[in-house]
Each structure stands twice: as C-alpha cells, then as structure tokens.
Amino acid sequence: MIVGSTTASDSSRKARKTYLRMVQSIQLMDFVPKMARVDNPIIGFSEENARCLHHPYDDTLFVSIQVGDYNTHRVLVDNGSSTDILYYPAFQQMRIEREQLVSTNAPLVGFGGMKVYSLGAVTLPVTVGDYPQQITKDVTFLVVNCSSTYSAILGRPTLNSWKAVTLTYHLIIKFPTEYGVGETMNIEKQRAVVEHVEGLEEILLDNSRPKRTTRNDTLASPPIHQALMTFLRENQDVFAWSHKDMPGIDHSVMVHKLNVSPSFPPIRQKKRVFTQERDKAIVKEVRKLQEVEFLREVYYPDWLANVVMVKKANGKWRMCVDFMDLNKTKLDEAD
Template sequence: MHWVIVDNGSSADILYYPTFQQMRIDRERLTPTNAPLVGFGGTKVFPLGVITLSVTAGDYPRHITKEVMFLVVDYSSAYNAILGRPTLNSWKAATSTYHLMIKFPTKYGVGELRGNQIAAQECYIAMLEMEDQQQTMCIEEQRALAEPIEELEEVSLDDSRLERTTRIGTLASWPVRQMLTTFFRDNKGVFAWSHEDMPGINPTVMVHKLNVSSSFPPIRQKKRVFAQERDKAIAEEV
C-alpha cells in the first residue's frame, strides 16, 4: 500500500491495470467510460473502465472505510494507484507532503495515514527511469464537449433591446426559421439575461449553500475601521 501516490492535483482516482490484475478482479466488473485522461505533456490516455472498490484508511478505531471509484488505466507505472481530490474530499482529509501524512476526522477522533519515506524515494527513482514518466501524472479528466453540427444564426428577440438575442440553426428552411423567430419573439418572457429576470426560483431547482459544518458556531469578526478617504472610496465602489 506504500506504492500509492496521494495527489492533491489529480481530479480522478486511478488504478493501474497491472495492480487490477494482481487483485484478481473480474474484468467484467469494469463499467465502460469514454472520458480520456490528460497528462502534463498533453498526452491522452483512455481508461479501460471504472470500478468501485472499498478502501479503508487508518488504524482501528480511528479509521474510515469509503467506496472509491477508480479509473482503470492500462499503463505501466511506478505506482499501483493514485488517490486524487475526489477521495481526499470525501475523507475530509488534510495532507502534508513534507511529513508524508494524511489526517482525517473519524467517529473516534482524528485518524492518520502515514507514508513511507524509503518507498517514496524508490517510487521516485523508478519513475525517473521509465521511458515515459508523464504517464504516471494523469492529473485532469477531460470531458467531451458537444459541438454544433451546423452553423448558427443570431436573431434579435426585442427591437428595443438589441443585446437580447438567441441562435437558431441554419440547416432549416427559411420559412421554418422565420416561424421559429416569430415564436421566440412572442415568448421572449421565458428567456433570462440577468438575475433580475429570474425572480422566485424554487429552491428545489437551484439553491446556493455554504459548505460549513453546523457543529461550528458562527463567529462575528471585529469591525474594521478605515481612514476617511478609504471609507469614501469603499462607499463609492459599493
């Protein structure tokens, strides 16, 4: 387990295929995925699939067990797996690269997961000796972007507010496009160009919440006093 790299910069949890084979997991358990991984050098790696495994961290009783969704990658590496931000966030973990340590809250106090300095040095040397060392640093998961299959024409919906426009496809015939434009103009009230155009949104549709633990009481900060010139500048900016 010391051959697992903890990477705060990785947007995905990665399991290398040689490790997957050593774990004797049936390949039919893999869920297909078409999202490639992009490394520092811009090279794309397509995972074999996704698998969810149970991972336990820490020593009893200060330990946690979480389900981790790994992207299985068919590449040789100095490491067995990469634990990225999804897992670290689910653990609410704080990492220290200097101490090779992770701390996370548990039901019985703060749990710890310590790395091995010797194993870390061996992994680093092995990585440098590999021909393609960038393959171990798959840090970003690239999502496929939908592109329009036709050119779009911008049409105005309000003659008094020329900035209020929308786009329609150009493959449709001219009468159909005219009919769409007339329909959009007659129902321009459903479009929103600013927050003022969206009053009374149901919280079940969209709501903003602060990710703050309810067990911590709110703290009122001290009032800040500024010079008269700064107070005037602040008032003008607000």
C-alpha cells in the first residue's frame, strides 16, 4: 500500500484537516445522495476470461500499456496505491528530459512506514486496450528512483478515471469505452521493460517535394504494402499540406457550430495573461489563420472565451479555445 500525492499542497496539515472534515461530514449524513445516471456498458466477468490461466495461483496483476510513444511492460495494477508511479529506469528509457519534471515535495509512505521522495511529477498520455475498445488519457506519474521489479504502478487515480474494474482471479482489467467494454490482461512475455512503438515508416509521396510525406504500416504483407503506397501517391492531391490547401469547406460536408441557447447570453470570462512564450505562439497562430481566412476579427463587448495553450510532444504549442462557460447561465438556471 502506497500513500502519497502528486502535489505538495495535498500533504499539508491544512489539506489533511479539510479532508478529514469532509469524510466526517459524509459519515454523519443519514441519507444516501442521489448519484448521476451513467450510461456505460455493463462490465462482467466469466470463466472464459480466465481461459489463459492455470489455477490455482497468487500472481499479481500487471499489464502492458502504451505510455506516450513507448510500449511499457510490467506495469503493476495496485488498488492500494493513492498515486501513479513511474520508476526512474523506465523514465530514462523513454528519453524524457529531467527538466520536464514538475517539482513536488510530497513524500510517499509505503507499507513499512518508510518515506520516499519523488524526483518530480510528469504528465504523459496513456493508452490501454485494443482498438477500437481502448481509451487514451493523460496520467500524472510521480517519478521515483528506487529499485523495483516493475516499470510503473497504476493506482486509484487512474483506475477511477478509467472507471476500471479489476479482478485478480482473472488477472484482467475491464473498462467502458465508446465502443463497448475494453480490457487488458496479465500475459507475461520476456521482453524489455520499455520499447518504442514500431510499425510505421515514413513514405515520400512526391520526390520533388521532400516535405510531403505520410506514414504507412510496415507490418502489412509486401503486396498490400506496395499497393497502398501506390494508391497514396496517386491520390496525394487530397492531402492538406498547409492551411492554404484548405481555402474553404462546403457546409454540406462539415460545419462546426456552438449549440448555445439564444435566450441565455454567453458568459464573459476573466481575461487571462500569458507568458511571453505563449503570447508569441498565440500571435503566430492567429495571424496564420487570418491569412487563410479561417478567422476574422470581431468585437464582443459582453463575451470573452479565452484561448488555452497546450504544449505538444515536439515542443510546439497547440491553441485551443475555452468554451466551458457558454452554457453556464443556463445550467445555473436549471439548478
């Protein structure tokens, strides 16, 4: 059992007292609060799920997941851990810079009571399951530099965010997805702890334009591989290589519309102030979209939706728009 947190504030005395008051207030309630209705597929287990196992056994539940661009094996599934952990050897094999770690002084306390301090926290995209019954979500790991037979630990924060159900008898995890119930099993193979995701190769579509490339699956048979390459090269005109290649899309094909009730005016968000690096990225992106007439300048004195800057894996910025408050008034009125 591992107790800890990804933030320093959660380990403060004030935070612990607040949490204790919250737990006590729940215990004193004499009624069960109504839970929101959740439309998720029913998750069940059967003896068929244990077809690959030889009983009896007392094995731990560990699985393989994709962390970023790497297939990560021997990941322990631990319902007793209050945090997600990535061990430093696996962190090093993923070639992530130490500078990306967010400092945290929250200690981890194990079963023996010994405190271990992490090197920092890092948020990485994690994919679990087989397509199309798979999910991808960002997971914040605490990076710990100590010996372990595992490469990472998935604790309650991630299992709860996946709405996952674990069963040690079957050594399997099941979780709801948009396309039914996904699962990942504990099938151990002799392999490296972390290995880069392979199976794609860069294909040059036009010899006179070296930047016009796409990726193709290398696991396909040679005839299918060659036929697909020929097809892509013959139809390269359907690719949009830049914003200028998309002068406009007919509304009968696709249109993006904000579903806002006209009887409830949008909320004006508080204007955010960005750092110089993010500010430059915003200006560059807006100018690029204005040049191809994707955007036009308008003035809304009673409405403001801030942009949100998200750093991509290649170090560049992705600009999104925060529309969270569009229906806030409507929701408040409904409450």
